[in-house]
Amino acid sequence: MDNISVYRSLYQIRLFEETVLDNFARGVFSGTTHTYIGQEANAVGVLCQLEESDIVFSNHRCHGHFLAYGGDMRALFAELMGKATGLCAGRGGSQHLHWKNFYSNGVQGGIVPVATGMAFAEKLLNNSNVVITFLGDGTLGEGIIYEAFNMASLWHVPILYVVENNHIAQTTPVEMTLAGNIRGRFNAFGITATELDTSDVLEIMPVAKSITADIRSQQKPQALILNTCRFSPHSKGDDTRSAEFLAEIKSTRDPIMIHGKRLPEEARHKMEQEVTQEVEAAYHKAVNDPFPSLEAFEE
Amino acid sequence: MTDTVLSSLNSALHQALSANDKVYLLGEDILDPYGGAFKVTRGCSTAFPNRVIASPISEAGMVGIATGMALRGLRPVVEIMFGDFVTLAADQIINHLSKFRWMYNDQVCVPVIIRTPMGGRRGYGPTHSQTLEKFFLGTPGLRIMAPTSFGDPGGLIFDAIINTEDPVLFIENKLLYPLPLKNMLGDPDFDIISTMDEAPSYYVSIHGAPSASITLATYGYMAELAQKAMYRLAYEYEVFAELIVLTQLAPFNLSSVLESASHTGRLIVMEEGNLTMGWGAEVIARIAEASGSKSIQARRLAAKDYSVPASSLLETALFPGEQDIIRAGLQLTGKQKE
Numbered sequence: 001m002d003n004i005s006v007y008r009s010l011y012q013i014r015l016f017e018e019t020v021l022d023n024f025a026r027g028v029f030s031g032t033t034h035t036y037i038g039q040e041a042n043a044v045g046v047l048c049q050l051e052e053s054d055i056v057f058s059n060h061r062c063h064g065h066f067l068a069y070g071g072d073m074r075a076l077f078a079e080l081m082g083k084a085t086g087l088c089a090g091r092g093g094s095q096h097l098h099w100k101n102f103y104s105n106g107v108q109g110g111i112v113p114v115a116t117g118m119a120f121a122e123k124l125l126n127n128s129n130v131v132i133t134f135l136g137d138g139t140l141g142e143g144i145i146y147e148a149f150n151m152a153s154l155w156h157v158p159i160l161y162v163v164e165n166n167h168i169a170q171t172t173p174v175e176m177t178l179a180g181n182i183r184g185r186f187n188a189f190g191i192t193a194t195e196l197d198t199s200d201v202l203e204i205m206p207v208a209k210s211i212t213a214d215i216r217s218q219q220k221p222q223a224l225i226l227n228t229c230r231f232s233p234h235s236k237g238d239d240t241r242s243a244e245f246l247a248e249i250k251s252t253r254d255p256i257m258i259h260g261k262r263l264p265e266e267a268r269h270k271m272e273q274e275v276t277q278e279v280e281a282a283y284h285k286a287v288n289d290p291f292p293s294l295e296a297f298e299e
Numbered sequence: 300m301t302d303t304v305l306s307s308l309n310s311a312l313h314q315a316l317s318a319n320d321k322v323y324l325l326g327e328d329i330l331d332p333y334g335g336a337f338k339v340t341r342g343c344s345t346a347f348p349n350r351v352i353a354s355p356i357s358e359a360g361m362v363g364i365a366t367g368m369a370l371r372g373l374r375p376v377v378e379i380m381f382g383d384f385v386t387l388a389a390d391q392i393i394n395h396l397s398k399f400r401w402m403y404n405d406q407v408c409v410p411v412i413i414r415t416p417m418g419g420r421r422g423y424g425p426t427h428s429q430t431l432e433k434f435f436l437g438t439p440g441l442r443i444m445a446p447t448s449f450g451d452p453g454g455l456i457f458d459a460i461i462n463t464e465d466p467v468l469f470i471e472n473k474l475l476y477p478l479p480l481k482n483m484l485g486d487p488d489f490d491i492i493s494t495m496d497e498a499p500s501y502y503v504s505i506h507g508a509p510s511a512s513i514t515l516a517t518y519g520y521m522a523e524l525a526q527k528a529m530y531r532l533a534y535e536y537e538v539f540a541e542l543i544v545l546t547q548l549a550p551f552n553l554s555s556v557l558e559s560a561s562h563t564g565r566l567i568v569m570e571e572g573n574l575t576m577g578w579g580a581e582v583i584a585r586i587a588e589a590s591g592s593k594s595i596q597a598r599r600l601a602a603k604d605y606s607v608p609a610s611s612l613l614e615t616a617l618f619p620g621e622q623d624i625i626r627a628g629l630q631l632t633g634k635q636k637e
Contacts, residue, residue, distance in 0.1 A: 087404075088404040089404040091401060091402050092403065096402045098399075098404075103370070105394070105395060105398075107394040107395070110394055112363070113362075113363025113364050113366075113367065113391070114363045114395055116360075116363070116367060117363060117364035117365060117368045117371075121368040121372065124323075125371070144359045144360055144391075147355070147357035147359060147360025147363075148363065150357065
């Protein structure tokens with residue numbers, strides 16, 4: 001993937017999420033949302049090197065993963081609006097997506113054994129597919145993930161556990177919820193864990209690529225711990241961090257800014273305008289899409 | 300050798316593994332020579348070593364793994380060693396397994412069978428004797444089935460494993476395992492009619508009896524006690540009952556119970572789970588709603604609202620027994636004062 005395509009992917013996620021937050025108060029979207037602003041380099045860096053038949057299982061903060069996977073913006077907007085044209089016809093909403101080999105669910109730890117079972121099935125079926133599943137630092141508090149790590153290691157399951165450590169679970173800092181360290185949790189099960197502390201997509205890409213290739217060839221699980229920064233609130237307007245802290249991370253850890261500097265200004269602007277038009281077009285289509293009929297209940 | 304419920308279920312697992320190479324068994328201690336705590340999987344790991352998987356003691360993880368396997372086209376069958384432990388997998392069952400098909404707009408199916416022995420009367424005490432399916436009844440997307448010694452319990456699970464597109468919680472009452480399968484055609488004392496569908500109900504009546512004045516409805520091992528009680532009600536008290544034995548608990552399909560209770564005007568529902576908020580409460584509510592202007596007197600029999608005690612005297616008193624059914628039948632028909 002060339003630099004400009006990578007930037008396009010980062011920028012698309014940023015703009016999509018900003019559109020969601022900007023319009024939430026207007027009542028266009030229903031329910032809730034968890035945006036990915038600040039963490040874009042993780043999704044793009046990890047997912048841009050997947051094979052088409054690989055599988056992704058994401059969590060509540062799934063929009064960025066879905067778009068980096070190649071998902072359609074209008075179908076995602078529509079799902080967030082509860083429209084019939086949404087990915088799941090409005091049944092799932094923001095946290096419950098499925099398209100091709102992309103899945104997400106809104107209960108944190110419980111996703112992990114399901115993703116592990118998918119990878120186990122791919123192995124049993126002699127497919128060479130890899131499963132990538134995303135966890136947050138908050139999810140490390142739910143015990144079922146350790147059952148899954150144990151079985152994944154025991155049964156040589158081809159899965160990559162990506163821990164996006166944004167250092168805050170909703171409003172609680174990771175220091176208050178995590179004893180020991182993250183890498184040691186994987187090592188205890190004999191799972192190799194690689195750790196990065198960066199918001200530069202170009203640092204994540206080669207590492208993710210090499211780990212995924214190893215998982216595919218060795219048929220063993222691995223973990224990738226990505227220390228990252230979430231700029232947006234957990235959901236909407238529920239950020240308890242100080243303005244100074246947010247300004248600091250936004251000025252030093254912005255994946256768009258970091259990667260954008262590598263592009264010629266003119267080409268970058270042109271591409272940003274294109275993406276802006278695409279996001280607006282997708283949004284307006286979704287706004288005008290119909291709501292689902294009540295036929296779903298007639299059985 | 301007479302077929303028992305255990306041998307019928309065991310044969311069915313062998314047949315399912317043989318019929319479809321997408322079928323996998325997962326469970327704790329299910330490998331030979333042990334063959335599972337209740338021996339339902341005996342011989343399976345010897346015959347199909349690559350498709351019978353010994354799990355760590357990770358009930359939730361195991362159900363999650365099976366869910367993922369099913370999403371990718373396999374047909375896993377999970378054994379939870381004691382039904383009491385199914386609560387460990389509650390999040391997996393309620394928030395993952397049963398949800399995926401609907402919430403992904405029917406774009407996936409999740410054919411997972413969770414088999415588990417439930418029930419008491421063996422002195423195992425509070426955490427190894429419960430009947431917990433009531434906590435899962437009414438979970439959208441989850442089918443709950445319970446074999447009995449009527450009909451073909453093995454056929455019931457074979458059909459579920461091979462043909463289901465949705466998750467099934469399959470409740471096996473422990474006391475059923477050693478019982479011989481019922482003689483469905485030539486029983487000298489009982490007439491037994493099956494509804495013959497994929498989750499049949501059985502209508503049981505006393506051979507040659509006048510029309511019934513009371514309907515008994517139940518499932519699992521309670522059907523054995525109900526059958527004994529209806530025999531004594533007929534021959535000792537001249538109270539004639541019709542027994543409806545269900546093999547599917549959820550989604551609720553009570554047409555057989557409604558049909559019988561509409562004729563008799565009296566209904567006793569029986570279960571081994573605790574009384575409050577149980578299966579029987581929902582059955583009576585639905586029958587009341589569906590019965591129109593016709594009045595049906597109803598009674599529930601269930602375990603008292605205590606944990607299951609280990610001591611046999613206490614345990615026997617906790618669960619509804621044959622004598623309780625007889626008493627309820629006599630009271631409901633006015634032969635005995637309340």
